[in-house]
Amino acid sequence: MLALTVKPRTPGSLAVLEVPDPEPGPGELLVEGVALGVCGTDVEISLGDYGTAPDGRERLVLGHESLGRVRTAPEGSGFAAGDLVVGVVRRPDPEPCPACAHGEFDMCRNNRYTERGIEARDGFGSQLWSIETDYAVKLSPSLSTVGVLMEPTTVVAKAWEQIDKINTRSWQDPKRVLVTGAGPIGLLAALLGAQRGLQVHVLDRSTTGVKPRMVSALGGEYHHGDLDEVAKQVQPDIVIEATGSPEVAIGVVNLVSPAGIVCMTSVTPVGHMVEVDAGTLNRELVLENRVVFGSVNANLRHYRAAAEALAEADTTWLEQLITRRVPLAKAADAFERGADDIKVVIDL
Template sequence: MLALTVQPNTADSLDVGVVDDPAPKPGELLIDGLAVGVCGTDKEIVEGSYGWPPPGHDRLVLGHESLGRVAAAPPDSGFNEGDLVVGVVRRPDPVPCAACAHGEFDMCRNGRYTERGIKERDGYGSQRWTVESDFAVALPPHLVDVGMLLEPTTVVAKAWEQVYRVGERAYFDPQRVLVTGAGPIGLLAGLLAVQQGLDTHILDRVTDGPKPGIVEALGATYHHDDIDDVAPRLEPDVVIEATGAGPVVFGAIAATATYGIVCLTGVSPGGRRLRIDAGAINRDLVLENDAVVGSVNANLRHYQRAVEALGDADKDWLASLITRRVPLQRAAEAFTSQRDDVKVVITLDDAH
């Protein structure tokens, strides 16, 4: 079968080649791959700046934003042939740490977790793959064209959970949210905000292309001015930060309403220095009872919450996020950014 592979930490090593067909182990599902989404982490791996191959191997099968259909399932797995499924990305560390031992592998303390398509486990970017039934998540059939959006939705489902866990240290009734970044993570964070009935605002630097219309169709308000202009005007109760851009991060932290919460989901690139008034930021955080929390990855309950969110969303709106579909044989095209890209998807079967 064909698979999308890369040699981690080696630039220009992306390849679509023949690999052995997977052989399910006891308790595993055999899956016909339908599609994988492409995100910034995948691009970093392809650029040679990130990623770890499975032990004893030189190459890593890419793809962690999965979508597939069950080809075969053990009788007691809870799955049937034909079911639409997504594979969970992270696995608990083998020690395990206290968090992993309690099912909170997204909060692994010692960093020995593994991740499909990223860290020491092959991903889902192949025509067929296997997954443990305990780490497979069923999707309703109507999400067949957009189900690869589930994994990024789990990231924001966890982010919103973190916001409420922090907020509920006292009376918490947020009204207005600002999402910074109108990429897939930001737009999906906005989706969950709108589903909660919040006054939702999404900030991005582009002024044309599909993003403003996608935000408007969601029922949110689109902004493209500087964060230092937008955030003080809105005084949001919650900020979901999805850019990782230093000026945006600190601009958001500085301008929330009293008792504001900023949840950071974007990973900042290294090497750039910013001059900030650390004293002023500290003073505001303390005197206003503000909070800043980082959030990454997701565990099983976040996958279930994400299934609910996508299941309740307008299917046409979800489809509008997918601006390009590239067949596996031409997968390299998915890693060359185009001007109007939002979410690029690599299709793994001939039917899509």
């Protein structure tokens, strides 16, 4: 079969190669790959920034945003041939740490976890892949064209879960959410905010294209002006930061209402210096009872929540997130970001 592979920490090693077909073990599904989403993590691995091949191997099969159809399933597993599935990315560490032992492997304490397509496990960028039934999640058949959005949706499902938990620290009835950044994470965060009945506001640099229309279709308001001015207008109770801009990440901290919550979902570049009035930052956090937290990755609970959120969403709206599809043979084209790209998908 063909697979999208890379030699980790070796720039320029991205290649589609012939590799052996997987042989599913007991309790595993054999899955036909349908599509693979490409995100910033994949690009960084392809540039040699990080990544680890499986033990004894030089190359890693890339890809963690999966979508496939079951070819074979163990009897009594709850799966059947033809089922639409995605694979969970992370696996608990072998010890395990307390978080992994309680199923919260997205919160692993000792960093001995492994991840499909990233850290010591082959990913889903192949025409066939196998997976343990405990780490496969079934999707509604209605999501056959957009189910590849599942993994990024798990990221925001977790973020919203954590926001909901933080809200229980005091009486809080949030009305308005401001999402900074209208990439896949930002737009999916806005979707889940709209599903919660919140007034949704999205701030992004784009002034044309599909993004403003997508926010409007959610019943939200799209902004592209100055961050401070937008925040004064919106007065958000919740901010979800998804730009990856250090200036914006720092800027949003003091822009929420009293007892407001800021969730950081983007990973900003290292070494980018921003001048900050640390005294004011600390003072406002304390006196206004604000919370700032980061959220990344997802566990099984978040995958199931994401599957429900996608099934509830308008498929036509979701399809607009996928702005470009490329065949596996031309997978390298997916790593060259276009000006209007939101989510690029490789057809397997």
